[in-house]
């Protein structure tokens with residue numbers, strides 16, 4: 001069957017790919033484009049490990065078809081650091097040990113960044129609700145929440 | 160399987176009507192889960208998000224017309240819609256996580272036809288009307304008449320919902336939606352209740368619509384509950400009568416998430432609480 005030709009922008013770069021109609025954006029990112037930072041936990045929208053933004057909106061890449069990416073702007077975890085310089089959230093997660101196995105981490109970082117872009121001063125409750133769709137089997141969440149709140153405070157001071 | 164993303168309603172209708180096994184794709188938060196689980200094996204997927212107007216929220220005759228591709232997140236960011244129909248917006252806002260909110264739509268929630276769909280009781284309470292387009296042209300159908308039972312809708316081949324219309328909200332009116340789930344986020348409603356009501360200057364109910372979700376094969380409009388509070392202020396006695404009417408109207412099943420007795424009881428409790436919230440909104444005491 002003929003594959004679909006898609007032109008899109010990923011982390012600021014014009015990108016073209018071919019995909020089957022059934023392929024999810026997650027399949028395309030990982031298997032076609034080698035962007036394996038985006039993880040697959042469940043494939044059904046429950047865990048958030050596959051979080052990316054599409055035209056600035058946080059979504060699960062497992063719940064979107066690759067073909068839908070035509071003309072959109074997608075940001076993945078690979079677009080978070082600037083060259084060798086980590087994003088403040090990435091630095092803070094390392095500093096505060098807000099990860100253990102790390103499979104949830106890319107999704108949580110992408111989701112947290114999207115929150116701080118909308119709300120630079122979230123309450124703990126707001127952070128917890130925003131990240132309710134990002135599951136973590138290891139950390140017990142507390143360090144993650146602290147790291148996001150701490151980063152937000154640092155970024156407010158710096159701006 | 161083929162994928163099409165038409166730019167016009169006509170093209171979409173032609174594509175849907177011309178192919179057996181064609182499915183509409185809006186936010187995909189139900190469709191892609193079913194695709195992966197092989198519960199459906201579509202021959203064609205028609206993405207409606209690129210059709211002109213599908214992503215708009217437009218003022219119309221004092222009410223709001225919400226395009227079929229508008230996400231829950233976009234509804235929550237629309238100040239005018241939030242001010243007029245906070246109950247519908249909060250119901251849509253309960254669907255899934257932030258990520259799911261970025262994609263999930265009202266029409267998708269309705270057409271998936273789950274008895275527990277959160278936005279549906281709120282839309283029914285609001286008196287919402289679905290605008291359906293298809294090979295025979297355009298027709299309007301009350302939201303309550305769209306679902307026919309679990310997984311079944313009144314849509315004919317080639318038809319899809321282009322928009323949902325929320326009518327003008329009268330003076331001193333308010334709506335609210337509450338659901339019961341075992342945790343605070345990311346779960347399926349055990350019971351859901353949407354209420355919309357209007358008050359006179361003395362605070363007596365002049366009109367009300369009360370709808371229950373997850374306690375029957377499809378959403379239930381409880382006319383007896385509306386009758387129970389009409390011409391009354393919402394004091395303890397009125398709220399008790401409301402709760403009783405809702406518990407009586409519920410026709411739930413026993414399953415691992417709740418027994419029949421529990422669900423009937425909770426239907427009453429939620430109705431009472433939602434009525435109090437809707438009343439405060441109608442009086443302009445809270446947003």
Ligand SMILES: Cc1cc2nc3c(=O)[nH]c(=O)nc-3n(C[C@H](O)[C@H](O)[C@H](O)COP(=O)(O)OP(=O)(O)OC[C@H]3O[C@@H](n4cnc5c(N)ncnc54)[C@H](O)[C@@H]3O)c2cc1C
Nearest residue numbers: 045183185186187188189190255264267268270276277320
């Ligand atoms: C993790 C997760 C959590 C969830 N939590 C909840 C929850 O708390 N409450 C809840 O109610 N739901 C929940 N859902 C289910 C789902 O998100 C909602 O039902 C959502 O509103 C579906 O909208 P959609 O736009 O994504 O629909 P889609 O998946 O695009 O479509 C759903 C169905 O409707 C059809 N359809 C879509 N749009 C139209 C249209 N305009 N005209 C005709 N047919 C159409 C499709 O063909 C499909 O059969 C959850 C889903 C996930 C993955």
Ligand code: FES
Nearest residue numbers: 041042043048062
């Ligand atoms: S892999 Fe997408 S939400 Fe789990």
Ligand code: FES
Nearest residue numbers: 100102136137138
């Ligand atoms: S660090 Fe292992 S799942 Fe979160």
